[in-house]
Amino acid sequence: MTYQEVISKAGEEFQKAIEHLKIEFSRLQVGRANASLVENIPVDVYGSSQPIKAIANVSIPDPKTIQIQPWDKSTLVSIEKAIVGIGTGLNPVNDGICVRINIPPLTEERRTELTKHVKQLAEDARISVRNARQDGHNSFKRLKSDGDITEDDFYSSGKDLQKKVDDVNAKIDEITEAKEKDVMTV
Numbered sequence: 001m002t003y004q005e006v007i008s009k010a011g012e013e014f015q016k017a018i019e020h021l022k023i024e025f026s027r028l029q030v031g032r033a034n035a036s037l038v039e040n041i042p043v044d045v046y047g048s049s050q051p052i053k054a055i056a057n058v059s060i061p062d063p064k065t066i067q068i069q070p071w072d073k074s075t076l077v078s079i080e081k082a083i084v085g086i087g088t089g090l091n092p093v094n095d096g097i098c099v100r101i102n103i104p105p106l107t108e109e110r111r112t113e114l115t116k117h118v119k120q121l122a123e124d125a126r127i128s129v130r131n132a133r134q135d136g137h138n139s140f141k142r143l144k145s146d147g148d149i150t151e152d153d154f155y156s157s158g159k160d161l162q163k164k165v166d167d168v169n170a171k172i173d174e175i176t177e178a179k180e181k182d183v184m185t186v
Contacts (some may be wrong), residue, residue, distance in 0.1 A: 006143070013132035021175060033062070037066065069098040073097070076098075
């Protein structure tokens with residue numbers, strides 16, 4: 001393995017951290033209906049656990065409502081129980097045809113709480129990046145001790161890796177700042 005391959009592998013880990021952060025941000029309830037709030041909630045039906053999106057159509061008829069229309073009406077109660085049981089604070093309404101969820105407007109206290117959660121998710125992403133960087137540095141040390149890279153390559157590869165880390169952290173900060181602004185906008 002060369003140091004370029006190590007840097008490439010670390011870059012892939014950095015991208016995974018950013019993608020995970022974006023997914024987590026999309027799941028946050030920010031006062032608007034979003035299918036990602038419910039589509040991956042596991043529902044116990046037909047003797048197994050399946051995500052809502054596998055057993056129903058999830059739609060957004062208006063900005064404050066999520067509508068879940070199952071393909072099999074007998075799963076309505078199971079879907080309703082799964083949404084209540086997951087602890088999202090959402091209150092589903094089963095009308096016999098579909099399950100509707102009205103998204104309540106966010107209070108200032110809830111917005112502040114969500115902002116703290118956004119910052120925690122961003123810090124988790126940074127930790128993931130730091131761990132990938134440390135793995136890269138350990139690989140560089142192994143390559144150096146095995147004699148596969150020179151002393152100069154060892155130091156330049158460390159600098160190259162740190163530059164990638166700085167770029168990824170800047171991207172995380174940018175994404176986080178945008179999400180905080182989104183959460184605090186009334």
